[in-house]
Amino acid sequence: MNQVATNFKARRPNPRSGDRRQTRKKASTSNKWLYLRAMRDAFVKLNPKYAIKNPVIFVVWVGTIITLLLTIDPNLFGPALQKNPQVFNGLLSGILFFTVWFANFAEAVAQGRGKAQADALRLTKSETIAKKLAADGTISEVSSTSLKQGDNIYVIAGDMIPADGEVIMGVASVDESAITGESAPVLKESGSDVASSVTGGTRIISDELIIRITNDPGKGFIDRMIALVEGAERSKTPNEIALTVLLAVLSLVFLLVVVTLPALAYYVNSPVSIPILIALLVALIPTTIGGLLSTIGIAGMDRVAQFNVIATSGRAVEACGDINTLVLDKTGTITLGNRLAEEFIPINGHSMSEIANVAWAASVFDNTPEGKSIARLAEKLVARFDFDFNQAEGVDFSAKTRMSGTNLPGGHEARKGAVEAIKGFVRSRNGRDTPELDAAYERVSRLGGTPLAVSLDNEIYGVIYLKDIVKPGIRDRFLALRRMGVHTIMLTGDNRITASVIAKEAGVDDFIAEATPEDKISVIKKEQAAGKLVAMTGDGTNDAPALAQANVGVAMNTGTQAAKEAANMVDLDSDPTKLIDIISIGKQLLITRGALTTFSIANDIAKYFAIIPVIFVAANLQSLNIMNLTSPNSAVLSALIYNALIIPAMIPLALKGVRFRPLTANQLLQRNILIYGLGGVIAPFIAIKLIDILITIVGLA
Numbered sequence: 001m002n003q004v005a006t007n008f009k010a011r012r013p014n015p016r017s018g019d020r021r022q023t024r025k026k027a028s029t030s031n032k033w034l035y036l037r038a039m040r041d042a043f044v045k046l047n048p049k050y051a052i053k054n055p056v057i058f059v060v061w062v063g064t065i066i067t068l069l070l071t072i073d074p075n076l077f078g079p080a081l082q083k084n085p086q087v088f089n090g091l092l093s094g095i096l097f098f099t100v101w102f103a104n105f106a107e108a109v110a111q112g113r114g115k116a117q118a119d120a121l122r123l124t125k126s127e128t129i130a131k132k133l134a135a136d137g138t139i140s141e142v143s144s145t146s147l148k149q150g151d152n153i154y155v156i157a158g159d160m161i162p163a164d165g166e167v168i169m170g171v172a173s174v175d176e177s178a179i180t181g182e183s184a185p186v187l188k189e190s191g192s193d194v195a196s197s198v199t200g201g202t203r204i205i206s207d208e209l210i211i212r213i214t215n216d217p218g219k220g221f222i223d224r225m226i227a228l229v230e231g232a233e234r235s236k237t238p239n240e241i242a243l244t245v246l247l248a249v250l251s252l253v254f255l256l257v258v259v260t261l262p263a264l265a266y267y268v269n270s271p272v273s274i275p276i277l278i279a280l281l282v283a284l285i286p287t288t289i290g291g292l293l294s295t296i297g298i299a300g301m302d303r304v305a306q307f308n309v310i311a312t313s314g315r316a317v318e319a320c321g322d323i324n325t326l327v328l329d330k331t332g333t334i335t336l337g338n339r340l341a342e343e344f345i346p347i348n349g350h351s352m353s354e355i356a357n358v359a360w361a362a363s364v365f366d367n368t369p370e371g372k373s374i375a376r377l378a379e380k381l382v383a384r385f386d387f388d389f390n391q392a393e394g395v396d397f398s399a400k401t402r403m404s405g406t407n408l409p410g411g412h413e414a415r416k417g418a419v420e421a422i423k424g425f426v427r428s429r430n431g432r433d434t435p436e437l438d439a440a441y442e443r444v445s446r447l448g449g450t451p452l453a454v455s456l457d458n459e460i461y462g463v464i465y466l467k468d469i470v471k472p473g474i475r476d477r478f479l480a481l482r483r484m485g486v487h488t489i490m491l492t493g494d495n496r497i498t499a500s501v502i503a504k505e506a507g508v509d510d511f512i513a514e515a516t517p518e519d520k521i522s523v524i525k526k527e528q529a530a531g532k533l534v535a536m537t538g539d540g541t542n543d544a545p546a547l548a549q550a551n552v553g554v555a556m557n558t559g560t561q562a563a564k565e566a567a568n569m570v571d572l573d574s575d576p577t578k579l580i581d582i583i584s585i586g587k588q589l590l591i592t593r594g595a596l597t598t599f600s601i602a603n604d605i606a607k608y609f610a611i612i613p614v615i616f617v618a619a620n621l622q623s624l625n626i627m628n629l630t631s632p633n634s635a636v637l638s639a640l641i642y643n644a645l646i647i648p649a650m651i652p653l654a655l656k657g658v659r660f661r662p663l664t665a666n667q668l669l670q671r672n673i674l675i676y677g678l679g680g681v682i683a684p685f686i687a688i689k690l691i692d693i694l695i696t697i698v699g700l701a
């Protein structure tokens with residue numbers, strides 16, 4: 001006994017999870033490496049094949065080449081017009097090069113974070129020996145990489161679970177810290193909707209299980225996660241594509257403006273040179289947002305991942321920002337969800353022990369947490385109901401019938417379930433319900449509890465009070481959602497009174513009681529038909545269709561494989577309220593993008609006033625030179641140095657996102673226009689002036 005205990009302890013200090021946490025720490029302290037790698041990757045991204053995907057930055061890239069050629073031969077496209085053309089063109093070319101490189105660097109930094117995460121995940125994916133079960137029950141040892149969908153395997157305390165699967169036999173505790181970072185072991189058992197799925201790379205720490213493999217090699221959950229965090233599957237979102245197109249069109253418009261300038265300048269006798277035109281073009285096109293656009297998107301997915309939620313696409317994260325309606329389960333999402341039997345309320349002259357006996361008989365085959373807790377409470381009251389187990393048959397609970405029970409020998413039927421369901425059942429057997437039933441049912445419901453009626457054949461014995469508690473703090477979260485303009489709907493299989501009590505206590509906007517699984521889908525469809533974008537969470541198999549129908553479906557990691565496949569996000573901590581955080585991240589992503597676009601375009605005013613006087617310098621239009629910069633060369637270089645430096649300066653904001661408050665889209669828009677629009681107009685005037693003074697002191701121009 002002692003020996004076993006020490007053996008078990010001896011294994012503890014060195015479980016995989018420990019190794020992994022160290023790796024995580026290493027990954028976070030090795031920021032220096034992350035930046036070094038990003039610097040290198042920023043050069044790799046200069047490849048034109050890659051660079052052309054970002055039209056705005058590609059224009060700068062082309063400008064770099066042309067100004068480089070003009071450095072070698074300033075008279076390549078006609079006589080050079082400015083002072084020291086070779087030095088000027090060389091400096092210009094260098095600044096343009098760094099503009100492109102900074103944009104690449106920004107993207108590489110965002111991608112690098114994902115790569116570090118993927119490296120940590122790969123550690124959990126080492127090859128192990130799996131014990132495969134043949135049809136005749138014999139066990140053979142095979143490599144974990146050879147396991148296919150449908151294989152059955154056996155694992156015992158200490159083993160690593162070799163691949164994703166569903167528990168088909170046994171109860172055991174599993175250390176899932178390798179994927180969730182949570183050290184408390186989780187109970188896994190067969191039959192239960194929420195606790196039967198296991199993930200490859202986690203470790204079983206007690207007892208034994210038989211698992212049916214659900215994925216072919218290389219298609220497991222961790223494989224998918226690695227691909228996702230590495231950004232391999234990141235496709236541009238519709239909003240991002242729309243903005244890219246808009247930025248490209250804007251660039252084209254500026255290009256047309258710039259090409260027509262020489263004619264105008266000629267007219268006022270102020271000829272302009274090619275490098276100045278390139279400088280003006282680069283200054284005017286939206287390089288700041290163009291350079292940071294994909295960084296913002298990657299960072300959004302990354303931020304979701306830091307919440308321990310895996311998004312299957314950037315599209316999903318972004319869609320979160322547009323969500324108008326949030327559909328939530330009551331039990332386990334809004335309430336704690338471990339609904340336990342608190343009390344039996346006998347009616348119609350039945351005694352406490354009578355209702356306990358029938359409740360016990362109706363629960364012996366019920367594997368749900370509710371069923372088990374009813375049996376436990378009945379046993380506390382020394383319930384007895386003698387019958388031959390071999391001749392009895394369990395009637396499983398389903399969300400559709402909303403009841404469960406046991407078919408006893410001799411044709412007797414013990415049932416428990418939602419009061420309306422039991423009323424219907426008893427009526428179909430020529431029984432009656434009584435006002436006493438309604439009184440008991442109302443009493444439980446008014447407490448926010450779930451009442452279950454108990455019956456044997458056509459006789460109702462009373463009501464079971466299943467107690468459930470609204471999660472602490474949930475009210476504030478719904479309040480925050482309301483401020484963001486998100487409408488919340490609680491869906492529950494429970495009755496109207498319970499539903500309204502819980503809805504009021506939690507502060508949701510709306511509720512639907514006595515909902516069947518089909519109702520979930522129809523609610524989502526109805527909202528969508530009204531032009532709303534809908535998000536929902538769920539865990540059970542019967543949630544899968546609704547998860548697929550919703551614009552954003554977040555499955556719990558403890559949920560079934562079906563639910564996880566259907567969803568576009570999986571929450572590793574299985575905390576349904578996290579959807580609220582994800583919505584905030586999505587909104588923040590959209591706002592960050594909007595803020596930086598506003599800032600980028602507002603910047604143009606200062607850059608315009610810095611460069612335009614240079615073009616009309618010979619015309620002596622002094623009124624244009626409002627910034628009073630030292631020389632034409634210094635004016636152009638200052639504007640472009642600012643234009644380049646603002647990209648790395650904005651990387652932290654792109655990665656972290658702008659400060660977010662729960663406000664409606666309109667309020668946020670107004671706030672942002674004020675901060676980033678006004679700031680975007682003023683900041684460059686000051687910065688360009690300072691750079692001009694600095695390069696005059698240094699003597700660059």
Ligand SMILES: Nc1ncnc2c1ncn2[C@@H]1O[C@H](COP(=O)(O)OP(=O)(O)OP(=O)(O)O)[C@@H](O)[C@H]1O
Nearest residue numbers: 329330331368397399402403404417418492493494
């Ligand atoms: N094990 C059970 N046996 C019999 N009846 C049950 C059992 N579990 C729940 N019920 C009844 O069936 C109803 C519907 O259950 P269901 O799980 O669909 O919804 P819910 O848990 O109340 O709400 P939610 O949709 O928020 O999870 C419950 O409100 C309860 O009255």
Ligand SMILES: [K+]
Nearest residue numbers: 282283285287
């Ligand atoms: K620009």
Ligand SMILES: [Mg+2]
Nearest residue numbers: 329331399493
């Ligand atoms: Mg439920």
